[in-house]
Amino acid sequence: xxxxxxxxxxxxxxxxxxxxxxxxxxxxxxxxxxxxxxxxxxxxxxxxxxxxxxxxxxxxxxxxxxxxxxxxxxxxxxxxxxxxxxxxxxxxxxxxxxxxxxxxxxxxxxxxxxxxxxxxxxxxxxxxxxxxxxxxxxxxxxxxxxxxxxxxxxxxxxxxxxxxxxxxxxxxxxxxxxxxxxxxx
Amino acid sequence: xxxxxxxxxxxxxxxxxxxxxxxxxxxxxxxxxxxxxxxxxxxxxxxxxxxxxxxxxxxxxxxxxxxxxxxxxxxxxxxxxxxxxxxxxxxxxxxxxxxxxxxxxx
Numbered sequence: 001x002x003x004x005x006x007x008x009x010x011x012x013x014x015x016x017x018x019x020x021x022x023x024x025x026x027x028x029x030x031x032x033x034x035x036x037x038x039x040x041x042x043x044x045x046x047x048x049x050x051x052x053x054x055x056x057x058x059x060x061x062x063x064x065x066x067x068x069x070x071x072x073x074x075x076x077x078x079x080x081x082x083x084x085x086x087x088x089x090x091x092x093x094x095x096x097x098x099x100x101x102x103x104x105x106x107x108x109x110x111x112x113x114x115x116x117x118x119x120x121x122x123x124x125x126x127x128x129x130x131x132x133x134x135x136x137x138x139x140x141x142x143x144x145x146x147x148x149x150x151x152x153x154x155x156x157x158x159x160x161x162x163x164x165x166x167x168x169x170x171x172x173x174x175x176x177x178x179x180x181x182x183x184x185x
Numbered sequence: 186x187x188x189x190x191x192x193x194x195x196x197x198x199x200x201x202x203x204x205x206x207x208x209x210x211x212x213x214x215x216x217x218x219x220x221x222x223x224x225x226x227x228x229x230x231x232x233x234x235x236x237x238x239x240x241x242x243x244x245x246x247x248x249x250x251x252x253x254x255x256x257x258x259x260x261x262x263x264x265x266x267x268x269x270x271x272x273x274x275x276x277x278x279x280x281x282x283x284x285x286x287x288x289x290x291x
Contacts, residue, residue, distance in 0.1 A: 015247065017239075017240050017243030017244045017246075017247060018240070020239065020240075020243045021236055021239065021240055021243070024235075024236060024239055025236070028227065028232055028235070028236075029224075029226055029227065032225070032226070032227040033224050033225055033226070036225050037222060037225075042228075045227075046227065046231050046235075049227065049231075049235070050235050050238070050254060051254050053235065053239055054239070054242065054254035055254070057239060057242055057243055057246065058246070120217075120220060120221045123217055123218055123220075123221035124221050127218070127221065127222070138218065138222060139222060142218060142219040142222040143222040143223070143224050144224075170214060170215065170218065173214075173218070174214060
């Protein structure tokens with residue numbers, strides 16, 4: 001359910017361009033982050049983020065508070081655009097992980113950092129091998145920090161189904177790791 | 186009949202559920218996955234540019250105009266036309282220059 005001030009903000013945004021700007025500022029980072037992790041490069045992430053907000057603006061009049069958060073509505077738009085993008089380009093299972101920079105901690109030993117980076121690379125490869133639904137779930141869970149209920153409202157599934165899918169996804173990744181003789185503890 | 190069967194099966198099913206323990210994940214694995222999916226932010230220039238475009242689009246929408254994101258084929262057409270025009274100009278200049286050189290030699 002949108003917060004009271006957010007509901008008022010959404011209503012006001014239907015008639016006031018500046019208020020829509022406030023909504024944009026509130027969600028642009030999250031939407032960009034989600035899209036970036038799903039498409040794999042800055043150029044397409046920027047293009048699809050722009051499209052998401054343009055579409056939100058043009059359909060804002062038809063948006064009605066039906067118990068689903070406004071952010072879920074935006075994620076749905078982004079999700080559909082990303083799905084079209086993958087379909088048009090025939091690019092599946094692409095995640096923007098190669099472009100992520102692992103910031104080194106100043107007090108960590110270089111060997112420890114090298115090991116962490118190696119683990120991260122292996123994890124990125126494992127995530128890339130997942131299907132689109134599972135990739136989306138992990139991005140929403142970890143990169144966006146959403147709860148199972150919020151993810152469920154975006155992906156059109158129940159909270160329990162998300163919880164179960166999440167557990168199965170991590171177990172599958174872990175199994176994939178062990179099959180390749182790798183381990184992360 | 187079905188209701189009776191369901192009632193009879195309720196206890197064994199509950200017992201199996203209690204006994205079944207899903208495989209647990211190793212400690213630290215979730216954290217490692219989270220570390221691989223670090224949040225990223227858009228550039229400040231992109232953010233400001235999009236905000237400006239949206240404000241403009243919102244103003245147009247309020248005045249009754251249709252809000253539309255520029256279609257990619259339009260960008261392609263503009264790029265194609267520009268490239269074609271540039272190629273034509275360069276070719277024309279080369280031909281003029283060449284014909285003058287040939288004329289001067291004669």
